[in-house]
Amino acid sequence: MVRAAPPLTRRTGLGDRAAAVRQGLSAYGLLVWMWVRATLAYRTSFLLMAFGNFAASGLDFVAILLMFSRIHALGGFSLPEVAFLYGTCSLALGLSDLLVGNLSRLGARIRDGTLDTLLLRPAPVFVQIAADRFALRRLGRTFQALLVLGWALGRIDVDWTVGRVLMVPLMAVCGTAIFGAVYTAGAAFQFWAQDAAELQNSLTYGGNALLQYPPTVFARDLVRGVTFIVPLAFVNWLPALWLLGRPDPLGLPGWVAFLGPAVAALMCAGAGLAWRRGVRAYRSTGS
Amino acid sequence: MLYGAVVAGSFRRYATYRVATAAGVVTNTAFGFVIAYTYLALWSQRPHLGGYDRAQALTFVWAGQALFALIAYGGLDELQDRIRSGDVAVDLYRPADLQLWWLATELGRAGLQLIGRGVVPMAVGALAFPLSLPGSPLTWGWFLLSVTLGVVVSFALRYLVALASFWLLDSSGLAMVSTLACMFFSGLVLPLRVFPGALADLAQLLPWAALLQVPADVLMGARTGGALLRGLAFQAAWAAALLALGRLVQSAATRKVVVQGG
Numbered sequence: 176m177v178r179a180a181p182p183l184t185r186r187t188g189l190g191d192r193a194a195a196v197r198q199g200l201s202a203y204g205l206l207v208w209m210w211v212r213a214t215l216a217y218r219t220s221f222l223l224m225a226f227g228n229f230a231a232s233g234l235d236f237v238a239i240l241l242m243f244s245r246i247h248a249l250g251g252f253s254l255p256e257v258a259f260l261y262g263t264c265s266l267a268l269g270l271s272d273l274l275v276g277n278l279s280r281l282g283a284r285i286r287d288g289t290l291d292t293l294l295l296r297p298a299p300v301f302v303q304i305a306a307d308r309f310a311l312r313r314l315g316r317t318f319q320a321l322l323v324l325g326w327a328l329g330r331i332d333v334d335w336t337v338g339r340v341l342m343v344p345l346m347a348v349c350g351t352a353i354f355g356a357v358y359t360a361g362a363a364f365q366f367w368a369q370d371a372a373e374l375q376n377s378l379t380y381g382g383n384a385l386l387q388y389p390p391t392v393f394a395r396d397l398v399r400g401v402t403f404i405v406p407l408a409f410v411n412w413l414p415a416l417w418l419l420g421r422p423d424p425l426g427l428p429g430w431v432a433f434l435g436p437a438v439a440a441l442m443c444a445g446a447g448l449a450w451r452r453g454v455r456a457y458r459s460t461g462s
Numbered sequence: 463m464l465y466g467a468v469v470a471g472s473f474r475r476y477a478t479y480r481v482a483t484a485a486g487v488v489t490n491t492a493f494g495f496v497i498a499y500t501y502l503a504l505w506s507q508r509p510h511l512g513g514y515d516r517a518q519a520l521t522f523v524w525a526g527q528a529l530f531a532l533i534a535y536g537g538l539d540e541l542q543d544r545i546r547s548g549d550v551a552v553d554l555y556r557p558a559d560l561q562l563w564w565l566a567t568e569l570g571r572a573g574l575q576l577i578g579r580g581v582v583p584m585a586v587g588a589l590a591f592p593l594s595l596p597g598s599p600l601t602w603g604w605f606l607l608s609v610t611l612g613v614v615v616s617f618a619l620r621y622l623v624a625l626a627s628f629w630l631l632d633s634s635g636l637a638m639v640s641t642l643a644c645m646f647f648s649g650l651v652l653p654l655r656v657f658p659g660a661l662a663d664l665a666q667l668l669p670w671a672a673l674l675q676v677p678a679d680v681l682m683g684a685r686t687g688g689a690l691l692r693g694l695a696f697q698a699a700w701a702a703a704l705l706a707l708g709r710l711v712q713s714a715a716t717r718k719v720v721v722q723g724g
Contacts (some may be wrong), residue, residue: 220632227638234642238651242500244658246507249500370481377492384497392503397495 180242195299202298204352206306206308214311228315233267235325235387236261250391253332256419257389262324263343263411264386267350268379269316275305275355278362282369288460301450301458304362335419342414349435350410354379356442358452366453382407390424398424409438464558470536472570476578483578486531490583494527498591503534512662513654518593518682522653524587525678528580529609533616533673535643538564538624545627553718561708563594572613584602594682600632601683602689608677615672618646618704625708640665647678648673669704672697 214221243254252260277432281304284290294304295307324343333339363376368374380402390398390412398442416423417432476483501519505511514522543563544550544680553560587593596602613702627633645651647670654665654675676693679685685693 210620220635223635224638226640227635231638231640231645234646234651236647241652241657245511245656246504249507250503268652368478368481368485371485373482373489374485377489381489381496384493388469388500388503393496393499397499426572 195244199299199302203302203306205311206298206303208328210306210309211311213432214309224312225315228312230315232265232316232319235265235384236319239387239459241286247285252389253425256322257387258327259331259419260389260415261387262320262327263346263348263415264383265320266317266324267315267410268354268383269320270347271354271358272379273310273313274351275358277307277310277368278305278358279365279372279375280307281362282365282372285365285369285457285460290457291459296312300454301359310372331419333420339418342418345435346411346414349439352439353407353410354382356384356439356446357407359443359446361447363449363453366457378405378407386411395424402427405444406408406438409435465562466565468558468566469570469573469699473542473571473574476571476574477521478572483575485580486579486682490527491586492526494583494587497526498508498523498587510530512653512654514538514653514682514684515594517592518684520587520591520684521593521595522649522678524584524591524593524651525681526674527587528584529612529652529674529677530577531579532573532613533648534650535641536568536620538617538620539592539637540604540632541621541624542565542627545624546631554719556696560716561621561705561712564621564634565614568617568662569610569613572610576609587654596683601680604694605677605681608680608694608697611701612673612677614699614701615669615704616644616707618701619669622704622711625711630719644670644673647671649675649678653678669700672700 194284202265239254239257242249243257247253249257278301283414284293284304284307290300290304293300296303328343357375357378361372361378364374365371382405385393385397385401386407390408398412404411413423413427413432414435418430423431498520501523502516505514505516505519505529509515511519536707541550544553550560556563588595619640623633623637630636634644647654647665647668649671655662656669657665666675674686676697680690680693
């Protein structure tokens with residue numbers, strides 16, 4: 176039985192806001208649990224799809240391995256170092272894709288008019304769409320990324336201090352939040368352009384393809400673009416450069432590597448504002 | 463001519479998805495830049511890797527992005543859904559052949575995607591990087607022929623996957639394996655000539671080599687004269703073999719189909 180959450184009214188106080196967040200999270204949990212149970216009803220199908228997700232994201236790494244069968248370093252980075260970049264960004268993308276990736280289905284819901292149903296339900300519409308058809312199979316990418324990351328961590332030449340050890344999970348959390356903000360902003364854009372779901376792929380999957388290679392490989396302007404305009408470089412490039420003890424190709428000061436949480440928070444706030452504007456601007460397709 | 467009308471109709475249908483096409487162009491262009499820089503790094507360390515010079519390697523990247531929407535996926539999910547729901551029974555009643563009908567829709571889609579999603583990434587790539595594009599219109603003609611054959615092979619492979627829905631309740635697992643094989647063995651992940659040793663030779667014999675490897679080689683001038691004709695013959699042979707296999711499976715499937723109701 177699914178408990179219906181009490182209706183949300185306009186809240187202003189900090190305590191009220193915390194209650195609203197708790198309520199949203201519990202609605203998210205209930206919806207996700209429903210989809211997980213539905214998924215596990217077809218176990219073989221789930222295992223197959225999870226394996227497919229694993230293999231699909233593994234193809235990128237196979238390409239890197241094939242490249243390294245011909246060379247010893249790419250852009251001055253060794254295979255374990257590239258694998259570390261690959262593991263960290265793929266993990267962040269995998270987690271955000273798992274948690275909020277289905278926001279990209281918003282355009283389809285607007286087109287067929289089913290968004291209206293969600294707007295009537297007593298739970299935040301963001302939560303409902305993020306959890307819509309929650310795809311547990313995406314654990315495949317996460318698992319694959321963790322394997323590569325684990326392999327890389329054992330082989331990169333880093334003098335492990337407490338700070339450096341803590342940096343790895345921090346990268347995963349901030350990276351997940353940054354990609355999550357991209358998913359949210361991309362979905363918000365679909366309130367105006369319903370067919371533009373593929374646009375965000377250039378930043379999510381395209382960003383992932385970019386970040387898994389060392390920044391030294393790319394043109395300066397491209398690196399500047401993903402540092403200052405769409406700050407994807409904070410997912411793994413900047414903290415990883417610090418961790419690996421390598422100079423920043425843009426010559427940024429060392430403390431920039433620690434700005435990940437601030438950048439992630441800013442991006443999430445911006446994406447949240449964009450989402451609100453989108454919801455306010457929404458006009459149903461009509462009958 | 464019935465199938466000509468289907469081609470034109472499918473072309474017009476996909477022409478209406480303007481925003482989706484624009485979004486796809488942006489994504490393909492972004493991917494093109496990322497892959498182009500990684501190939502530049504690779505080829506700066508190993509010039510002439512796989513027999514390509516740098517301009518040819520970059521041409522391969524942008525050809526892959528320009529042709530991505532034509533060869534990597536398509537509109538056959540719709541056929542798969544129609545088989546699963548049983549709507550295919552209506553299609554079988556129509557005075558048109560199922561395979562030719564869907565081939566016509568895919569050719570129409572490919573024509574639109576080549577113009578809508580192929581030209582812009584290729585032009586951007588040519589502006590940003592030194593590409594090895596043909597000067598003679600004749601080579602462009604061979605390239606278009608090679609792309610057309612690649613689209614037919616891609617269709618024939620995906621048609622077989624869709625027909626599997628007649629037997630499998632849920633063929634999404636098979637579709638996934640097919641997509642993975644397509645990504646890897648077409649050269650979208652890495653040019654097949656760059657694969658190590660025997661894997662390179664094997665990959666260039668498989669049908670997926672007809673999707674991107676051969677058209678890209680024709681475009682960049684890595685296949686001329688006898689090699690050009692051999693490449694086109696290779697594509698045509700796989701197209702014929704897979705279409706024939708599709709017909710066999712189709713006739714087996716239509717004998718099997720049972721429609722409920724009166």
